[in-house]
Amino acid sequence: MKKLRKKPAKKATRRAGAGGDAGVGKAILNESGRLAKQALAEKDPQFTIPVRANSNTEWDEASRILRMGDRKQIRELFNLGQARKFMQTTLQQRGVLDLLEQDKTLSLRGMYYKGLHTIPGAKEKTFGDQDESDTVLQDLEVLLGALREELHVFAKKRGTMVGNITVRDAGDEINCRRMGTGGYAIPSICEPDVIEFVNCEADFVLHVEKDTVWSRFNEDRFWEKHNCILTEGSGQPPRGVRRLLQRLNAELGLPVICLLDCDPWGHHI
CATH class of the missing domain: 1.10.10.10 (Winged helix-like DNA-binding domain superfamily/Winged helix DNA-binding domain)
Incomplete structure (x- = not known):
């Protein structure tokens, strides 16, 4: 490992x-x-x-x-x-x-x-x-x-991740570098006994508000060019996405950068 x-x-x-x-x-x-x-x-x-x-x-x-x-x-x-x-x-x-x-x-x-x-x-x-x-x-x-x-x-699953990280999800090893155009669907439960970080080479996390922006960044392989993890929460991110971002920051020391709309809703997120 x-x-x-x-x-x-x-x-x-x-x-x-x-x-x-x-x-x-x-x-x-x-x-x-x-x-x-x-x-x-x-x-x-x-x-x-x-x-x-x-x-x-x-x-x-x-x-x-x-x-x-x-x-x-x-x-x-x-x-x-x-x-x-x-x-x-x-x-x-x-x-x-x-x-x-x-x-x-x-x-x-x-x-x-x-x-x-x-x-x-x-x-x-x-x-x-x-x-x-x-x-x-x-x-x-x-x-x-x-x-x-x-x-x-x-809760209902919502949110996607791709980038330079490998996780173990309920025993299955997931390489987020090889997730195609769809990405890894972030589960609702992201506690350590469910999601384990196996390997991480990223320097930071870029979280974007909208899945359309995420899709474009993934298509351009932004995460590969800038050595990061790319996530999205389809608007206000659900608890699973927020918990995963918190763990990436607290446990791996990765800074989390957010790309949001410059309006009250974006500031709320």
């Missing part, structure tokens, strides 16, 4: 928090056990969930990431305004545990359909639309202290 020309700045680790599949599963069982104890003690079962809002985030300069603040919200079963969301939270929590136990993954859309059914004895469905399901899964992330990818849930 060839060694990386760019040495990792620090050891690749999964996000501190739930601690991988076993940690997430344990966190779910702990939450379930806590709810059961509350019910058996004739207390109102409730979740305590960190508030997901800009006002409850703090910038950690040392790690250069946004962290959740200390504000919490209570989600109770015996509250008419919260009972439905409480039910949805326990339902999706059960769905995530199923995925972990079976060592399978599922898309956000798949999780919506997995939990969608008519509540017995009522005409009410568990979810009105996928947005409700997605919101609950985001709540589970902060409740369990885990990434969505650690819940074995992924």
Whole structure:
């Protein structure tokens, strides 16, 4: 195996928090056990969930990431305004545990359909639309202290990469120098246990906003002439692309240069 020309700045680790599949599963069982104890003690079962809002985030300069603040919200079963969301939270929590136990993954859309059914004895469905399901899964992330990818849930694949790097994707070695006109499709889950950097000769990463620009650069073999990695996220890049770019920068020390539209949307990206 060839060694990386760019040495990792620090050891690749999964996000501190739930601690991988076993940690997430344990966190779910702990939450379930806590709810059961509350019910058996004739207390109102409730979740305590960190508030997901800009006002409850703090910038950690040392790690250069946004962290959740200390504000919490209570989600109770015996509250008419919260009972439905409480039910949805326990339902999706059960769905995530199923995925972990079976060592399978599922898309956000798949999780919506997995939990969608008519509540017995009522005409009410568990979810009105996928947005409700997605919101609950985001709540589970902060409740369990885990990434969505650690819940074995992924979003729709979007994003492409080509250039002077070889990666190992779920055991398959991918040479991104030989990906033709289409490039390597960046997966939704880019954690170290899925995507491993095998060999990298690039000096930097050029991320472009639009796939049409990426296609032209790839056609001109810009990445070969300038010894770089060329990526695109088809507009606002999904989490998989953002995570991969973060890893390329943090682990391989590659600077990331972005080519975006000079407008508010480009600045947002």
